[in-house]
Amino acid sequence: MIVVMKDDTPPSEIERIINELNNWDVVPEKLAGKNKIVIGLVGETAAIKSEHIQQMSPFIEETIRVKKPYKRASLEFRYGEYSTVTVATPNGKVDFGKDSPLVVIAGPCSVENEEMIVETAQVVKAAGAQFLRGGAYKPRTSPYAFQGHGESALDLLATAREVTGLGIITEVMDTADVEKIAKVADILQVGARNMQNFSLLKKVGATGKPVLLKRGLSATIEEWLMAAEYILASGNPNVILCERGIRSFDRQHTRNVLDLSVVPVLRTLTHLPITIDPSHATGKSQYVPTMTMGAIAAGTDSLMVEVHPNPAKALSDGPQSLKPQEFQKLMLEVKPLAQFFSRGTKSLQNQTLSQSMTKDYSKI
Numbered sequence: 001m002i003v004v005m006k007d008d009t010p011p012s013e014i015e016r017i018i019n020e021l022n023n024w025d026v027v028p029e030k031l032a033g034k035n036k037i038v039i040g041l042v043g044e045t046a047a048i049k050s051e052h053i054q055q056m057s058p059f060i061e062e063t064i065r066v067k068k069p070y071k072r073a074s075l076e077f078r079y080g081e082y083s084t085v086t087v088a089t090p091n092g093k094v095d096f097g098k099d100s101p102l103v104v105i106a107g108p109c110s111v112e113n114e115e116m117i118v119e120t121a122q123v124v125k126a127a128g129a130q131f132l133r134g135g136a137y138k139p140r141t142s143p144y145a146f147q148g149h150g151e152s153a154l155d156l157l158a159t160a161r162e163v164t165g166l167g168i169i170t171e172v173m174d175t176a177d178v179e180k181i182a183k184v185a186d187i188l189q190v191g192a193r194n195m196q197n198f199s200l201l202k203k204v205g206a207t208g209k210p211v212l213l214k215r216g217l218s219a220t221i222e223e224w225l226m227a228a229e230y231i232l233a234s235g236n237p238n239v240i241l242c243e244r245g246i247r248s249f250d251r252q253h254t255r256n257v258l259d260l261s262v263v264p265v266l267r268t269l270t271h272l273p274i275t276i277d278p279s280h281a282t283g284k285s286q287y288v289p290t291m292t293m294g295a296i297a298a299g300t301d302s303l304m305v306e307v308h309p310n311p312a313k314a315l316s317d318g319p320q321s322l323k324p325q326e327f328q329k330l331m332l333e334v335k336p337l338a339q340f341f342s343r344g345t346k347s348l349q350n351q352t353l354s355q356s357m358t359k360d361y362s363k364i
């Protein structure tokens with residue numbers, strides 16, 4: 001339920017209403033939007049009659065019942081205003097949101113060694129990315145597959161962050177690792193396989209750090225938003241949703257099916273920012289550029305693309321990783337498209353050929 005306040009409501013009146021609501025069986029939360037101040041109510045609201053609330057103050061414009069099972073994640077909860085998630089990086093603040101420039105996250109599936117992660121960071125930065133991705137803890141189908149270098153990989157991510165100033169995003173799989181990962185990462189990634197790991201969602205929610213929440217392998221949009229609700233309910237408003245493809249009966253040609261329709265659908269349901277990951281969605285690097293362009297046209301706020309200096313030798317997800325030169329070419333194409341959709345970014349204006357770009361990565 002939300003209580004919409006009139007424009008001329010004195011702050012003291014809002015405080016008074018919140019104090020009064022605190023005595024009810026609900027949790028009131030003040031949400032100051034660009035246009036309106038709204039008090040969100042979560043809890044046993046079914047028993048509350050709108051008239052009861054209305055009688056509390058002449059400054060209440062209206063009360064609206066949020067019928068969806070997810071409350072804080074719903075667009076209604078913010079009275080139709082889309083949220084911006086601002087992430088502080090060494091190079092400055094980066095905004096994720098419907099009204100912000102396109103954000104690009106790029107990097108290898110796994111952090112393999114210092115040289116590869118630092119060089120990849122330099123390459124993706126030069127091409128216009130603002131975040132470096134790279135897994136230290138990897139969720140692998142086989143227990144015999146490379147599991148990630150763990151803590152030592154976190155140190156390498158910290159080095160890459162220091163050298164390039166890029167923000168870092170890396171996956172957290174276990175509640176026990178949240179604190180140490182949060183020391184290095186600017187954004188915590190919850191992977192598809194952990195989308196409904198509710199203990200993990202509560203724990204990353206408690207850090208207050210921005211969280212990229214990937215859609216589960218076969219999660220419905222509602223299940224995904226309910227998972228986001230766990231993070232929001234833990235007091236962390238900084239959630240970014242990431243579509244990475246869903247399972248289908250046909251895995252012959254693509255690893256998953258990229259559900260680009262989530263972009264317009266989510267816009268009707270939630271205020272949270274959206275990222276599209278065309279790499280895990282297609283599983284094949286040759287399809288990544290086309291789906292990247294499609295994602296921008298669909299209106300995504302951000303992209304997450306896997307890039308590896310030598311995909312043939314990658315310890316994980318080589319077939320879907322772009323080579324540095326391919327990523328640079330893609331980013332040159334992204335620039336005019338982002339501008340066309342009024343999503344141009346400063347980092348895309350300043351694309352340069354990095355020193356390391358001249359190296360022949362295919363021969364490493």
Ligand code: PEP
Nearest residue numbers: 109191192193214244280
């Ligand atoms: C990843 O980003 O490397 C990853 C494992 O992604 P997902 O959880 O989408 O499979």
Ligand code: MN
Nearest residue numbers: 109306316317
């Ligand atoms: Mn991967």
